[in-house]
């Protein structure tokens with residue numbers, strides 16, 4: 039079915055009503071909570087294991103009702119269904135968008151068949167294949183060329199072929215198999231591959247070359263560097279003969295690939311039998327639950343990997359079946375639209391109170407900004423309103439001692455999501471305490487989470503000048519110590535950072551991103567904006583390498599920079 043033209047959100051009656059409503063609305067979280075004891079309970083929803091408190095957002099029931107009406111007027115529910123059923127909603131690439139098919143429940147009836155492809159059967163077969171491989175690596179059955187089991191897996195990939203796996207590998211650190219480490223090489227800066235391999239034993243190292251297209255310059259360059267390092271080391275130590283056949287055999291034992299382009303995998307010299315596939319309907323930034331997650335499956339094991347998929351599925355089902363007024367990803371996406379389009383927010387902070395989620399913001403940056411950082415709609419017409427806020431963040435409490443100042447007292451409105459889990463992976467106790475605020479025997483996770491609760495409270499309710507004065511603050515310092523409050527936050531609380539919860543968090547943000555894209559009329563699944571820079575890098579490369587004719591064709595600024603670079607490098 040052809041994707042209908044996007045509905046211009048600004049032409050809807052809900053948009054007009056939101057604009058009027060915005061004019062008459064004065065944010066007053068203190069007043070709203072005081073006048074409405076049910077506000078917290080009414081605006082707290084659950085999705086899967088996620089307990090999501092929306093009550094500290096700058097909205098009233100009327101705002102939310104209008105946002106839900108906006109979603110209805112842009113046909114969000116129909117677009118959700120179009121995605122789940124495999125319509126070609128990635129219009130500019132003429133592709134279906136079926137990352138949700140990667141986590142459908144085994145045996146779901148009727149099977150999902152798209153363009154004659156039994157998607158469920160293909161997904162199940164590939165999952166079985168990667169699970170069997172992961173088991174072999176974990177058990178030591180898969181060995182390197184000298185018969186030794188693998189102790190280090192190096193995932194070589196970039197963008198979606200790196201950020202998802204590394205984020206989840208870090209998030210699920212307590213679930214990793216002891217004695218088996220995964221490293222991630224992504225940057226074409228040769229420092230990356232050099233640092234990640236320099237202390238490795240090639241005999242016990244397995245490389246996973248992860249690239250959807252198998253055409254990405256960074257990944258293929260790093261893969262060649264890694265292959266050269268492996269073979270040179272093995273030949274130098276005398277364990278592999280210096281013959282083409284012996285080298286090929288070594289590559290077969292130490293390199294596997296994940297890609298949709300198995301012909302290119304073979305051309306690189308990796309046996310297609312050692313390659314795991316996926317499909318063009320899985321976008322790179324939506325691919326961690328495909329074979330791109332092989333490194334994660336090796337680290338945590340296939341059963342845990344399936345639990346991760348089940349977590350994604352819980353939120354998929356919630357998103358697909360829950361009415362919009364209770365639909366957590368839809369509401370969070372709509373709140374983001376409210377902040378960007380009506381309250382002028384240019385960025386959005388994501389602040390996990392979980393050290394294990396220290397790569398979550400980096401992962402979300404690709405998910406959200408590569409998806410919705412666009413100025414045209416899926417029919418090629420310009421967007422009709424601002425799109426694509428900047429997502430950023432760091433784990434609490436580190437961020438508190440760095441950039442929270444600006445969130446609390448700066449001139450910009452920065453909506454923030456706070457994420458925490460109830461059960462810590464490492465339940466440490468401070469036996470001594472500090473004799474003051476920290477009691478002897480304090481559960482440190484509780485001290486940690488006190489910050490999670492306190493920050494959203496401070497942001498919402500602030501501190502008035504009168505309250506500051508009451509503390510005896512000298513008058514000239516009072517203004518500096520006032521907190522305006524009315525800084526919006528969403529709090530997400532989960533039981534523990536299990537594989538399922540991590541899957542739920544990722545799916546939550548996938549669907550928030552989708553919701554925003556639908557309101558704005560954006561194809562959230564293409565990424566043409568990354569192409570120009572890639573092409574120019576290839577064009578500039580000869581100039582950088584000393585080709586004067588190529589340099590002469592560059593603009594004056596580039597010429598000057600390249601000349602200075604060459605002087606510095608070769609002096």
Ligand code: F6P
Nearest residue numbers: 197198199249250251254322568
């Ligand atoms: O350059 C952007 C991008 O295409 C991302 O969308 C993608 O995740 C990344 O590059 C890596 O692509 P591949 O997996 O094909 O190497």
